[in-house]
Amino acid sequence: MSAQAPSTTTIGTGRIGDSPARPDGILKVTGEFAYASDLWMEDMIWGVTLRSPHPHARIRSVDIGPALATPGVYAVLLADDVPGRNAFGLEHDDQPVLADGVVRYQGEPVALVAADHPEIARQAAKRVVVDYEPLPRVTDGRRALDPDAPTVHPDGNLVRHLKIRKGDPEVTAPVVVELDFEVGMQDQAFLGPESGLAVPAEDGGVDLYVATQWLHVDQRQICQALGMPLEKVRLSLSGVGGAFGGREDLSMHVHACLLALHTGKPVKMVYNREESFFGHVHRHPAYLHYEYGADEDGRLVYGRANIVFDGGAYASSTAAVVGNGGTMGLGPYRFPNVHVDCFGVYTNNPPCGAMRGFGCVQAAFAHEAMMDELADRIGVDRLAIRQLNGMTEGDQNITGQVIDSAAPVAELLRIVHDLPLPPAATGELDLRSLPGGVSNTTHGESVVRGIGYAVTYKNVGFSEGFDDYSTARVRLETVAGEPLVTVHTAAAEVGQGLVTIEQQICRTELGVDRVVVHPKDTSVGSGGSTSASRQTYVTGGAVKAACEAVRRLVLERAAVSVGQAADSLRLEGGKVVSLGGEVVAGLADVLGDQPVEETVEWRHRPTQPVDPETGQGNAHVQYAFSAHRAVVDVDTELGLVKVVALDTAQDVGRALNPAAVVGQIHGGSAQGMGLALM
């Protein structure tokens, strides 16, 4: 069987600050890298999901008889077949594994079918007879808290209300701008669909090979649904075809395990693209009402905002998205007086949760449009008004947190402003480069060029008091006469390049070139989530700490054998050397046949929950700042646009792998551009 993603090894240099090749790069260009949808076992069968066609309905009855009678079908399962608690969720376990009496969104899983061919399973699923009674629905986030709105859950439609209050609530200003904004739903659309293989185990448990962003939080939720202890449900990360937040929540995980345990056979589930859109959370649609007051020079006096995030039918990470959207809702600017209300609500829309930017993106659309409007109203330059009000190190944000590291808003804007502009279109025009492109909608008449600037900031790591840690196990041993490092974490590699970073840190800390990245699984402690831009920092921190612990032991061992103090020795080039660089012993000799292994948990500095009445507090660990400049041609008759250039400057701190950082910025910018244009 080929269920486990291969462990990967790279020989050569590639330390911190270098940009070595990915250890999985060759496997990926040759088609040999095993993604979750590539898994295969000799006697495996296929699982499919039957989903609700209604956004809100009561289930009067379900008849599985015709489906179960289909030749080739092994099982048809309903809510009653969930042995543990039929509920999961990242923050609140409010989402059923299979709908129990009611469906709350179109696409909610109702039944599972396993068969020996995926098409037979799909056909059989159509033979499950569900009698629905449609119920009144709420599908507009702005109406969800109305007294007469249909309730999605018994406790009402409010997921979270975050209040931020700062300064004088009655303050006025000579210039006032007030606008409304709306941001639609966006999908992560990672290319590798939700997939996995669940294999029933001899101990009565199950092994799940799956594409995810956080193995241990999946494991906890699966165990609750299966009614099994942690040790009976083991997860391994298979190849992940992108994530962008869409794999933070469970999709087919419990379903495949249920079918495997029920049939005693390995069960593979692979969503197609349509099901993938139903099968994961999306970026929240948002409705934003903003009012800014400023003095006549453009200096901000106050910011007021009312923001509603439509969380859809289940909470997922809505409360944390509200946390981000509210606390960073007014952007990286100094506001002496603040009044923000940020709501997350339930509706009968598809559930929304994590997607790249996580609440900051919707707010950025509003706060940057507000800055443009304010500049135009006062008659000052749009860039200058941002530089005038932009945060600098030592400023407070709207929750009263002091930004105690670089906050280079004005500098980032200056950098993008000073970049060369693309040349103006002259002479013979290439239709492909005009708005509308090969559709031949214009030959350049009525096309004008605009330039826009925007800045934003976003937290790095989990916030508001979350115990955000990662675990790393590092082993140093002699293999075939040479020192070899094995680094084992459960932190998910989803394409971003964490496996490369883990190798770079080990090489740098232990002075050993050969580093094997152990397959990611739950046999080591949690690595935390691959989200919030946190893995390089937090799992990277854990790997570094584990290396330091290993190094300490190795140098103590070397100190005894060479008769020098451990603190006068270091590791370099596979040797134990003196501080001056003189070789004292071979590392392989010091290690002999006794490996050194250490496992370490690492945490970033703690954050705090914000005050429930004022929203004040040190909610976030640290921030990343960015500025963009977009050059856009617009056909003013048709409204078609062509992005001619999108430039960005971002404060990334120290780039551990500059090429990978650039790759992330390219990809993130393209996804942001997609939201802006589509």
Place this chain on the structure above:
Amino acid sequence: MRITTTVNGERREVDDVWEGESLLYVLRERMGLPGSKNACEQGECGSCTVMLDGVPVCACLVAAGQAEGREVVTVEGLADPDALHPVQTAFVDAGAVQCGFCTPGLVVAAADLLQRSPRPSDPEIREALAGNLCRCTGYEKILDAVRLAADRMAGAEVAR
């Protein structure tokens, strides 16, 4: 039904194929060649691109029966036994691979482009790869990779 095709230079025969199966399904699930990817299965993303009688196609849109008696080359058949295809090497070197799910399709499409047009212009590269979606890279490094492969292949040509 039984299907007989040549895949990556090797004659392959598979039995019990259901008429509704795509070439992609047969490659992935019946021939043990999962390199061609199943990202959309509706001809939008190009991640399943293979060569069918020398022409790039979306394997998800080709009924398995249509491949009967024909020649298929997948990403697994692109490299020589002892060396990667220059496009494969360039994708690794240029940093054009992140999650990699689009990569097999892009590598096959780019190799086809460079065979037809060894020194493509940027608009030509964009057009040739317009049927291949990537969600990670923003495409910049993919364009870099194709230019790099073209340069290296032209260099190798001159050196010969």
